[in-house]
Structures are given as C-alpha cells and as structure tokens.
Amino acid sequence: MSERAVSPFSPRLWGAHLLMLLVVAAAVALGLWQYGVSHQHKVDAAAKLAHADPRLLTDVMGGNDAFPGSQVGRPVLVTGTWEPAETIFVSGHDHAGESGYWVATPVEVDSTKSAIYVVRGWTRSPDAAPAAPHGATRLVGWLQPGDQTAATDADRSDDVLTSLDIATLISRVDGDLFSAYVVGADHQADWPASAAPVNDGSAGLADVPAPALPQADASTGLRNFLYAIEWWLFGVFALYIWWRYVADMTRPAPPAGGPEDGSSEEGTPEEASQDRPVPSDA
Amino acid sequence: MKGTLNFYKVIATVVGVLLIVLVLVGLPMDLFAADGSGAKDAGRWISRNIGVAHGWLYMVYLVTTFVLSRKAKWDMPFTIVTLICGTIPIASFWAEFRAIHHVQAEHPEVQAA
Numbered sequence: 011m012s013e014r015a016v017s018p019f020s021p022r023l024w025g026a027h028l029l030m031l032l033v034v035a036a037a038v039a040l041g042l043w044q045y046g047v048s049h050q051h052k053v054d055a056a057a058k059l060a061h062a063d064p065r066l067l068t069d070v071m072g073g074n075d076a077f078p079g080s081q082v083g084r085p086v087l088v089t090g091t092w093e094p095a096e097t098i099f100v101s102g103h104d105h106a107g108e109s110g111y112w113v114a115t116p117v118e119v120d121s122t123k124s125a126i127y128v129v130r131g132w133t134r135s136p137d138a139a140p141a142a143p144h145g146a147t148r149l150v151g152w153l154q155p156g157d158q159t160a161a162t163d164a165d166r167s168d169d170v171l172t173s174l175d176i177a178t179l180i181s182r183v184d185g186d187l188f189s190a191y192v193v194g195a196d197h198q199a200d201w202p203a204s205a206a207p208v209n210d211g212s213a214g215l216a217d218v219p220a221p222a223l224p225q226a227d228a229s230t231g232l233r234n235f236l237y238a239i240e241w242w243l244f245g246v247f248a249l250y251i252w253w254r255y256v257a258d259m260t261r262p263a264p265p266a267g268g269p270e271d272g273s274s275e276e277g278t279p280e281e282a283s284q285d286r287p288v289p290s291d292a
Numbered sequence: 293m294k295g296t297l298n299f300y301k302v303i304a305t306v307v308g309v310l311l312i313v314l315v316l317v318g319l320p321m322d323l324f325a326a327d328g329s330g331a332k333d334a335g336r337w338i339s340r341n342i343g344v345a346h347g348w349l350y351m352v353y354l355v356t357t358f359v360l361s362r363k364a365k366w367d368m369p370f371t372i373v374t375l376i377c378g379t380i381p382i383a384s385f386w387a388e389f390r391a392i393h394h395v396q397a398e399h400p401e402v403q404a405a
Contacts, residue, residue: 026368233344240347247354255368 030252037245044238051231073124094142131215140214149210151192308384
C-alpha cells in the first residue's frame with residue numbers, strides 16, 4: 011500500500027513544479043510592485059514639497075528661528091537687498107562632471123535684520139564668476155538647512171569655503187544670518203511657476219539642483235515596503251513547501267508497518283476522516 | 293502535536309477575526325464612508341494598521357499550519373486548502389474547524405486538547 015518513490019522529473023510532479031513556479035513568480039512580482047510603490051510614495055512626497063507654491067521666507071521662518079525641519083527644500087520667496095561684498099565660493103561642487111564652486115551672496119531680507127545666503131549658481135572658478143549683483147532683489151529658492159561638515163577651511167582669509175556652515179558664515183558677516191540658506195530655483199527646468207524673479211543674480215552662472223530634497227516622512231511608503239518583504243517571504247515559503255513535497259514524494263517509502271505510519275495509509279486521509287463519525291467528545 | 297494544535301487554534305482564530313475586521317469592516321468604511329467622517333478615519337486606520345498586522349500574522353499562520361500538517365501527516369491538497377482559506381474571510385473559520393476535526397479524527401490521542 012505504501013507509495014513508491016517517484017522521480018523528481020516524473021509527470022506526476024509537473025503540476026507541483028508548475029504551481030511552485032507560478033506562486034514564486036507572482037510573489038516576486040507583487041513584492042517588486044509594492045517596493046516600487048513604497049519608493050514612489052517617497053519621491054512623490056518629496057517632489058510635492060519641492061514644487062509647492064513658494065511662500066514668503068519670513069512666513070516660513072524668522073531671522074532668529076531654528077531651522078524648521080519639515081521645510082527642507084520648500085520653495086521660498088526672498089525679497090531684500092544684495093550684500094555683494096559678502097559673496098563666497100563653496101568648493102567641492104560638481105556640475106556636469108566638472109568640479110567647481112557654488113557662488114553664494116547674502117540677501118538682507120526685507121523687514122528683518124537678518125540676511126540669508128543665496129546660492130546664485132555654479133562656476134568653474136571664482137575668477138570666472140560674474141560680478142555679484144547689487145540692489146533690491148526678489149527671487150525664489152529652495153530652503154536648506156546649513157551644512158554640517160567636519161572639513162576645516164584651509165585658508166580662512168579668502169572667500170572660498172568648504173561648506174555653507176552657518177556658524178562659520180556668521181563670523182564673517184556683519185549682522186545676523188538666518189539659520190538656513192537658499193538655492194536659487196528660478197531657472198530650474200522642472201520649475202513649474204515661480205514668481206517672476208527680479209535681479210536674482212543668476213546671470214552667467216550654471217544652475218544648481220536642490221542639494222537636499224525634503225526627506226519624506228519616514229512612515230511614507232513603509233507600509234508598502236513591509237508588504238514587499240511579506241510577498242518575498244511568501245515566495246520563500248512556497249519554495250519550501252514545494253521542496254518538502256517533492257522530497258516526500260521522491261523519498262523511498264519506509265518499510266510498511268512502522269508505528270508512525272500505520273494510521274494514515276488507509277485510503278486518503280481526508281476522506282477517511284470525513285466519513286468517520288465524530289468521536290464522542292461532545 | 294498537541295501544543296502545535298493549540299497554537300494553531302489560537303493563531304487561526306486571531307487571523308480569522310482580524311481578516312473579518314479588515315475586509316468586512318475596515319475596507320468598506322474606508323472606501324464608502326463620507327470623506328472627513330469619523331467612520332472614514334476609523335476605516336482608514338483599520339485598513340492601514342490591521343492590514344499590516346494581518347499580513348504578518350498570516351505568515352505565522354502559514355508556518356504554524358504547515359508545521360501542523362507535517363506532524364499530522366496531512367496530504368498536500370488538504371494542506372494547501374487550509375493554507376489558502378486563511379486568506380478568505382469566514383472561510384478561515386471553516387478551515388480551522390475542518391483542520392481540528394481532521395487532526396482529532398486521525399490522532400485520537402490529542403482528543404483532549
């Protein structure tokens with residue numbers, strides 16, 4: 011009565027093989043899909059803020075406020091007066107594969123006593139940069155927290171810095187600084203509708219992409235990511251069941267009469283159990 | 293086997309109840325309740341949180357059921373039907389009932405479980 015061992019390639023197992031392939035393929039595909047969704051959520055959330063309608067800088071943060079963490083990358087409208095003498099160059103920034111510098115000039119913001127550094131663009135070298143703008147300005151840029159960097163500035167006497175570290179900049183500038191800087195966004199190709207800029211100081215410089223798009227909320231897309239992992243675990247589980255099944259079917263049956271095997275070898279167990287009256291446990 | 297069967301009963305019941313809350317309560321509220329209503333918010337909360345919880349507990353259910361199926365020497369169709377019924381609201385309780393009966397009929401020694 012015991013089943014004979016079956017070859018793993020036996021037609022009797024083709025159905026099991028096919029089912030395993032289908033289930034694993036489905037689990038992998040569904041996992042990839044959920045993973046894609048989780049990623050897209052983050053990108054969407056970030057892009058939403060980066061392309062939100064600009065708000066007046068002073069409505070987002072005051073001159074003495076700490077950086078509002080949820081506003082990284084928010085477009086802000088800056089109106090004020092250029093301080094061309096305080097222009098700096100930030101080294102270590104590439105553009106189209108070429109190393110160079112960001113050019114940043116502070117704007118004293120209207121109705122505050124603080125200035126905010128505005129990254130006007132990128133240049134190959136400080137000497138190649140156009141003269142800094144003068145006078146009143148009105149521009150839109152992405153709000154960024156000050157850089158945190160351990161790199162020290164080799165030469166403190168020149169206008170070249172290694173980062174836009176607000177603490178370092180405060181010691182160079184007369185008056186207060188916002189604890190933030192702004193990356194000029196008026197000329198970005200994917201910028202939908204910026205307020206018409208006035209004297210934004212970007213002429214002659216290459217555009218700078220926003221260095222830090224706002225980080226999407228950590229929970230955004232987490233659910234989908236967990237679903238992705240779940241689907242992949244399902245796939246692994248299906249693989250395991252298939253393997254057990256094939257191993258059982260292909261293993262030579264043990265000699266009949268073993269104490270463990272006795273009960274299950276009469277007909278198919280399922281039928282046997284359903285025909286049998288329920289034992290008296292009621 | 294007795295311990296596995298008891299654990300199976302617990303996890304199958306929990307998964308079955310969560311599935312009913314999720315599919316027959318949470319999702320309809322999320323989908324059909326008016327925007328901004330309390331029912332909508334509750335439905336959204338249920339479909340998000342219970343959804344994730346059910347997903348992971350279902351994995352536990354799968355593994356438990358499979359372990360039980362090995363110990364009780366179920367055949368493969370019975371095992372697969374029992375596994376799949378964990379995903380169908382209400383049917384999961386039928387599968388649980390059927391599985392417990394099956395085990396007890398085949399293995400009278402766990403009768404008192």
